[in-house]
Amino acid sequence: EELRLSHxxxxxxxxxxxxxxxxxxxxxxNVDLTIRIFGSKSLFKPREQYRPVSRxxxxxxxxxxxxxxxxxxxxxxxxxxxxxxxxxxxxxxSGSPFMKAIEAKMAEDDVIVLVHGxxxxxxxxxxxxITKPDDVKGLxxxxxxxxxxxxLAGAGASIASMASSEIYNAMQTGVLNGANTSSxxxxxxxxxxxxxxxxxxxxxALWFMYQPLLMNKTTxxxxxxxxxAALLAASKKAQAFYLLEAKKEDAASTEVFRKAGVEIAEMTxxxxxxxxxxxxxxxxxxxxxxxxxxxxxxxxxxxVE
Amino acid sequence: MTLPNKYSEGxxxxxxxxxxxxxxxxxxxxWLAAVMIVAAVVITCQMIFVRSILNxxxxxxxxxxxxxxxxxxxxxxxxxxxLRGHVNVDLIPILLPAFLRKYLYFLTLVLSVxxxxxxxxxxxxxxxxxxxxxxxxxxxxxxxxxxxYLALPVGFFLLLLxxxxxxxxxxxxxxxxxxxxxx
Amino acid sequence: xxxxVLGGIVAIMTIVVLxxxxxxxxxxxxxxxxxxxxxxxxxxxxxxxxxxxxxxDSFALxxxxxxxxxxxxxxxxxxxxxxxxxxxxxxxRVPGGLVISNLGACALFAAMSGSSPATCAAIxxxxxxxxRKRGYPDGVAAGSIAAGGTLGILxxxxxxxxxxxxxxxxxxxxxxxxxxxxxxxxxxxFMAWSLYSTWKSGNKQLLVAGNYSWxxxxxxxxxxxxxxxxxAGVLYAMYGGVATPSETAAVGALLCLIIAVIIYRLWHPKxxxxxxxxxxxxxVMILFIIAAAGVFSYMLSSLYIxxxxxxxxxxxxxxxxxxxxxxxxxxxxxxxxxxPVAVILMSAPILLPIITTAGFDPIWFAVVLTINMEIGLIxxxxxxxxxVINGIAPDISLKTILMGSLPYVACMILAIVLLCLFPGIATxxxxxxxxxxx
Ligand code: NA
Ligand code: NA
Numbered sequence: 069e070e071l072r073l074s075h076x077x078x079x080x081x082x083x084x085x086x087x088x089x090x091x092x093x094x095x096x097x098n099v100d101l102t103i104r105i106f107g108s109k110s111l112f113k114p115r116e117q118y119r120p121v122s123r124x125x126x127x128x129x130x131x132x133x134x135x136x137x138x139x140x141x142x143x144x145x146x147x148x149x150x151x152x153x154x155x156x157x158x159x160x161x162s163g164s165p166f167m168k169a170i171e172a173k174m175a176e177d178d179v180i181v182l183v184h185g186x187x188x189x190x191x192x193x194x195x196x197x198i199t200k201p202d203d204v205k206g207l208x209x210x211x212x213x214x215x216x217x218x219x220l221a222g223a224g225a226s227i228a229s230m231a232s233s234e235i236y237n238a239m240q241t242g243v244l245n246g247a248n249t250s251s252x253x254x255x256x257x258x259x260x261x262x263x264x265x266x267x268x269x270x271x272x273a274l275w276f277m278y279q280p281l282l283m284n285k286t287t288x289x290x291x292x293x294x295x296x297a298a299l300l301a302a303s304k305k306a307q308a309f310y311l312l313e314a315k316k317e318d319a320a321s322t323e324v325f326r327k328a329g330v331e332i333a334e335m336t337x338x339x340x341x342x343x344x345x346x347x348x349x350x351x352x353x354x355x356x357x358x359x360x361x362x363x364x365x366x367x368x369x370x371x372v373e
Numbered sequence: 374m375t376l377p378n379k380y381s382e383g384x385x386x387x388x389x390x391x392x393x394x395x396x397x398x399x400x401x402x403x404w405l406a407a408v409m410i411v412a413a414v415v416i417t418c419q420m421i422f423v424r425s426i427l428n429x430x431x432x433x434x435x436x437x438x439x440x441x442x443x444x445x446x447x448x449x450x451x452x453x454x455x456l457r458g459h460v461n462v463d464l465i466p467i468l469l470p471a472f473l474r475k476y477l478y479f480l481t482l483v484l485s486v487x488x489x490x491x492x493x494x495x496x497x498x499x500x501x502x503x504x505x506x507x508x509x510x511x512x513x514x515x516x517x518x519x520x521x522y523l524a525l526p527v528g529f530f531l532l533l534l535x536x537x538x539x540x541x542x543x544x545x546x547x548x549x550x551x552x553x554x555x556x
Numbered sequence: 557x558x559x560x561v562l563g564g565i566v567a568i569m570t571i572v573v574l575x576x577x578x579x580x581x582x583x584x585x586x587x588x589x590x591x592x593x594x595x596x597x598x599x600x601x602x603x604x605x606x607x608x609x610x611x612x613d614s615f616a617l618x619x620x621x622x623x624x625x626x627x628x629x630x631x632x633x634x635x636x637x638x639x640x641x642x643x644x645x646x647x648x649r650v651p652g653g654l655v656i657s658n659l660g661a662c663a664l665f666a667a668m669s670g671s672s673p674a675t676c677a678a679i680x681x682x683x684x685x686x687x688r689k690r691g692y693p694d695g696v697a698a699g700s701i702a703a704g705g706t707l708g709i710l711x712x713x714x715x716x717x718x719x720x721x722x723x724x725x726x727x728x729x730x731x732x733x734x735x736x737x738x739x740x741x742x743x744x745x746f747m748a749w750s751l752y753s754t755w756k757s758g759n760k761q762l763l764v765a766g767n768y769s770w771x772x773x774x775x776x777x778x779x780x781x782x783x784x785x786x787x788a789g790v791l792y793a794m795y796g797g798v799a800t801p802s803e804t805a806a807v808g809a810l811l812c813l814i815i816a817v818i819i820y821r822l823w824h825p826k827x828x829x830x831x832x833x834x835x836x837x838x839x840v841m842i843l844f845i846i847a848a849a850g851v852f853s854y855m856l857s858s859l860y861i862x863x864x865x866x867x868x869x870x871x872x873x874x875x876x877x878x879x880x881x882x883x884x885x886x887x888x889x890x891x892x893x894x895x896p897v898a899v900i901l902m903s904a905p906i907l908l909p910i911i912t913t914a915g916f917d918p919i920w921f922a923v924v925l926t927i928n929m930e931i932g933l934i935x936x937x938x939x940x941x942x943x944v945i946n947g948i949a950p951d952i953s954l955k956t957i958l959m960g961s962l963p964y965v966a967c968m969i970l971a972i973v974l975l976c977l978f979p980g981i982a983t984x985x986x987x988x989x990x991x992x993x994x
Contacts (some may be wrong), residue, residue: 110857110905115511116610125603137511138518144511208424217432217513227430229512231615234800237729242797243424261991406840407832410621414813417618417806421799435615442621443612446847449840458837459579459844460895462938466577481578488585496605525605551577 069295071287073128074106076114081252082313083130086183086281086306093302099294103128121284122177130183130281133170134213141359142173146278147213149351150344151369155315158186158276166368180288182303183281185310188269188318189250190335192325194239197265197333198246201346207245210235215351216248216275219343222350236262248275251321260328267333268325269318272340281306388541395538396455402531403452409445413438433514440521447528451535457552466551478550482540489533496525557595559864566591566861570852580898581841581848588848588855595859604851611850612843616722619805620846621839623670623713626786626805626812628835630668631678632827633820638779639664640682645768645776654690655700655750658683662704663743666711668786668808670718671838672933676705676944684949693757694952699934699960700750702941703967704743706930709896711739713805716896716929719846720922723904729794729801733986734919735926738971741981742927745967753963782815842897849901857905866909876914877976883907884972887925891932895940899929923982924972931968934961 073091077083084107091103106112112120112129118136120126134147145151145166152158161167162184171181189212191198198204205224210232211217217227228244232253238244239262247259251269260266269275281303288296326332356362420434453459466474502508504519542548566587574583585604592600630636643657643664661679669675680701687697709716712732721728786808793799793807816822816831856862874882890899911921933941936958945957975981 104860106857110862111854112607113610113613116606119606120603123602125599135511138509138515139506141509206428208428214511214513214515221430221513225430226424226428227432227513228424229431229433229435229514230800233725234615234802237727238800241794241800243800403833403836407829407836410625410836410839411832413618414622414625414806414809417622417803418810421793421803421807425798438618439613439615442618442843443609445621445836446612446840446843449836450844453837453840453844454579456837458841459581460841460938460940461577461579461583462575462893463577464575464893464937465572477576481576484573484586485578485582488582488589491589491601492585492605492608495602498602499605522609525609529605 069101069291071101071103071127071283072106072111073103073130074111074117074120074126075130076107076109076117077130078108078256081256082310082317083187083279085313086185086310087128087130089306089309090183090281090299090302093305094295094298097294097298097302099292099298101291101295101298118177118179118282121282122179124178124284124286126284127287128182128281128283130279132277132279133282134277137214140173140177141355142170142361142365144215144355144359145365145369146170147276148215148355148369149219149274149347150340152186152188152273152276154271154273155186155188155311157372158278158314159184159311161369161372162186164368164372166365166372169365169368174282175285178285179282180285181280182283182299183307183310184278185280185307185314186276186278187250187252187314188273189248189254189275189277190269190273190318190321191246191248191267192239192254192259192263192330193246193265193267194242194262195245195264197267197331198248199267199333199335200339200342204246208243210238210244210247210249212249212253212275213277215347215355218351218354219347220248222346232257235259239263250275250277251318255321255324260325260330263325263330265331265333266322266325267335268322270322270334272335272337273318274335274340274343388545389547392538392541392545392547395451395534398531399451399455399535402448402528403455406445406449406452409441409448413441413445416441432512433516436510436512436514436516440516444521444524444528447524448531450528451531454532454535454539461551463551463553466553474550474553478543482536485536486533489529489536492529493526493533496522496529500526559860560868562595562859563856563861563865566856566859574893580894581844584845584848584852584898584902588851591859592855600858607851607854608847611847614722616718616728616802617843617846619713619718619802620670620715620842621835622805622809623715623718624674624838624842625809625831625835626713627665627669627671627674627678627708628838629809629812629816629822629831630665630786631674631681632831632834633816633822635782635816635820636661636665636678637682638776639783640679640686642776642780644686645773652747652751652754654687655692655696655754656747658687658700659704659743659746659750662701663707663711663739664783666705666707666739668713668783668790668812669708670713670715670805672706672708672930673838673940673944675708676701676941677948679704680945680948684945684952688949692754693960694956695960696750696753696757697960698945698949698952698957699962699964700746702934702939702945702957702961703746703930703964705941705944706933706968707739707742709933710735710742710923710926710930712736713808714926715842716900716926717922719897719900720904720925723901724908724918724922726918726922727990730919730986730990731922732801733989734923734982736985737981738923738927738975741974742930742968742971745971746964749963749967782819786811786815842895845895845898846901849898852902853905862905865906869910870913876916879910879914880916880976883911884924884928887928888931891929892935893938894932895938896926896929896932899932900925917979917983919986920975920979920982924975927968927972927975931965934958934965 115135117129133143137144201223207225209225420431500522508518509515640661647653647657666675717731790808794804
């Protein structure tokens with residue numbers, strides 16, 4: 069039996085390696101199950117993968133869950149400023165009642181999680197460092213994620229909506245003064261060529277995005293018990309690998325920026341607290357207003373130590 | 374409103390009326406498409422102005438213009454079909470004698486109508502799902518997705534009508550298969 | 557079934573369906589739907605509308621209708637004629653001035669229009685009757701404009717470069733710059749041939765035709781100003797930090813519409829509608845093909861054909877230039893039949909990995925591909941530019957237009973050879989302006 073997995077990442081991206089690891093392990097288990105990976109957007113465009121999985125037309129995908137935030141507004145909590153403090157905290161969130169509640173939402177769409185994982189990101193400034201809310205006042209910013217846009221707007225920045233592939237050109241010509249996205253996107257779009265200062269995810273980080281490996285629930289349940297066991301074992305192994313690599317990713321991106329001669333700034337605990345206070349007034353508020361059981365979900369997330 | 378095709382004129386018989394009505398609909402749809410393209414131009418310029426001169430946020434413009442362009446494409450389908458503006462390669466029809474050409478025309482029409490029917494059917498389903506579940510785009514603007522998706526079933530349905538009207542025009546002898554002259 | 561065998565069957569079926577007279581976009585949808593139904597089951601059809609919609613869901617594509625509006629709003633005014641006349645008055649002392657100024661006008665117009673048919677129509681409306689009046693052979697008159705018009709997709713802005721940039725994720729700004737010098741090279745080759753053929757035809761008086769006073773020459777200059785305003789406005793928007801390259805097209809389109817209405821008094825709703833109708837028709841035609849070709853490539857990928865072909869070619873051990881010649885022949889043949897965007901979208905996912913593993917620069921390859929597509933525009937059976945010329949000068953037979961275009965096809969092939977020998981013709985400018993690519 070063959071399962072089809074679609075993702076948007078290139079072959080050397082850790083998210084591809086996670087998917088590949090699951091495929092390899094399942095194959096090695098010899099349970100008459102193979103996973104065929106369609107990487108680099110070769111089958112579906114990034115934001116078009118959730119729906120086919122939820123309707124069983126595609127078996128598996130590895131996406132930022134917030135891509136489906138328009139269909140399940142609760143998912144927006146998986147890309148919320150200041151909710152995750154660092155990678156270990158992220159790992160604890162993945163096993164918490166909060167994640168159980170999110171998984172219940174997925175079950176409504178006939179989707180289950182095989183591999184949990186968070187990736188972090190930071191800020192790049194064209195002319196100056198961005199560490200605290202005051203730094204973005206009056207700047208044209210491009211943020212990855214709705215909640216971050218709301219928070220930055222609250223800090224007095226102007227939000228320019230554009231595809232991440234346009235960041236490079238926009239920063240080069242001065243249309244943008246700064247951007248906020250994942251460590252790996254900063255590297256793959258070569259933003260270091262256009263920035264003066266980089267604020268990476270370090271001991272304190274603001275930007276965490278939940279990017280799980282998802283599978284259609286019915287398809288999973290239709291597998292025999294050996295196949296299910298093999299898939300779960302492979303996923304467990306991949307999840308440990310994912311966490312380890314996610315931690316390395318931030319340091320690696322910092323190194324790339326440093327080598328390109330970009331100044332590296334650090335976000336202090338005080339900066340973080342300022343952002344979080346601002347987020348509470350902007351993105352958290354908007355989320356709670358938008359989602360019926362939003363407050364309960366947010367409390368669950370905030371309860372995770 | 375002037376209609377671009379000579380065969381869409383006239384009012385004898387039900388088929389002629391049908392052809393006329395459909396070309397009227399297609400033309401209306403084409404106007405709508407043109408208006409949407411112009412709107413996309415204007416909104417993009419507005420976005421550049423707001424961002425670079427006023428230094429304000431531009432939240433909705435990028436999404437709006439992309440959806441306008443997609444809707445313009447879909448709404449433009451029947452009109453461009455009416456104008457015979459969709460490029461085709463009529464190599465095989467030219468090589469065929471007239472009576473075989475008629476059969477080939479019929480065959481390609483059946484295939485075209487089938488695929489367009491498939492598009493109309495599943496496009497409607499897709500639109501309905503987005504409407505029923507109140508899907509929104511995952512941005513701050515968060516537009517209700519059934520609005521841009523609406524152009525999918527409507528555009529393809531009008532294209533379907535136009536294809537059938539073109540076929541009727543051949544049946545009543547107002548046009549020839551593939552618009553080719555008899556040898 | 558082996559994906560490679562399946563790929564062969566898909567190729568044959570695609571050719572049969574596309575040659576059967578059905579429109580290219582619908583044909584691609586028919587083939588995709590048929591194979592998905594046969595090999596992936598009925599449920600795969602459910603996704604077709606979403607995929608269709610998704611393929612168009614890209615901001616960069618928006619510049620296609622906009623660059624088309626730029627071309628057609630200017631083409632429907634007397635701007636083309638003005639430009640053309642100005643060049644002619646200044647170039648009369650140059651041997652063969654008329655045909656030279658026609659080609660020059662084509663090149664300049666190409667710098668404002670993203671599409672080849674629009675370029676061809678704008679200059680041809682004035683240029684062809686004028687050349688024939690002065691006694692140029694019909695073949696030279698029609699052929700030079702048909703060929704000059706193809707520059708629309710090589711000299712930036714270019715609709716096909718945008719499509720290539722999206723399909724292969726290469727920088728559109730870089731692609732635009734890469735087209736500049738090869739475009740000038742082609743203009744030069746076209747001019748050289750036109751002069752040679754006119755000289756050889758023995759009509760010596762053509763080479764010294766017309767004579768204008770300096771007063772007449774300066775009189776015409778103000779009428780070229782709108783052009784300069786548009787080009788300056790677009791360049792300022794693009795490099796002045798005002799807009800991203802994809803957004804710039806909108807500035808250009810609005811400028812052209814405004815100039816057409818105010819300066820060329822295109823204010824009658826009927827005239828304005830003609831502009832909008834023409835640009836809607838061309839945009840919708842191209843965007844429909846883009847979406848349908850996207851569905852087609854989804855089908856190829858879903859049936860694992862794309863991946864298998866790429867793997868298979870990777871195992872072939874051939875000289876990279878043999879590979880390049882094979883790719884060129886494939887593109888040339890595809891271009892004979894299919895419109896450029898369809899060729900690019902259907903072949904890019906398969907060709908690009910092959911090209912890059914063989915060590916060719918994707919930016920350079922875009923230029924080679926575009927020149928191949930230009931040849932397709934003036935060759936039968938689907939040559940959009942031939943139809944445009946046929947529309948402008950219905951009394952010149954298609955055969956004459958075709959024969960007149962042939963030598964220009966030779967010029968284009970020569971340009972491809974030169975590009976292979978000296979890749980710097982394409983890559984030097986983008987590297988100089990935007991830094992070496994990684
Ligand atoms: Na051009
Ligand atoms: Na051709």
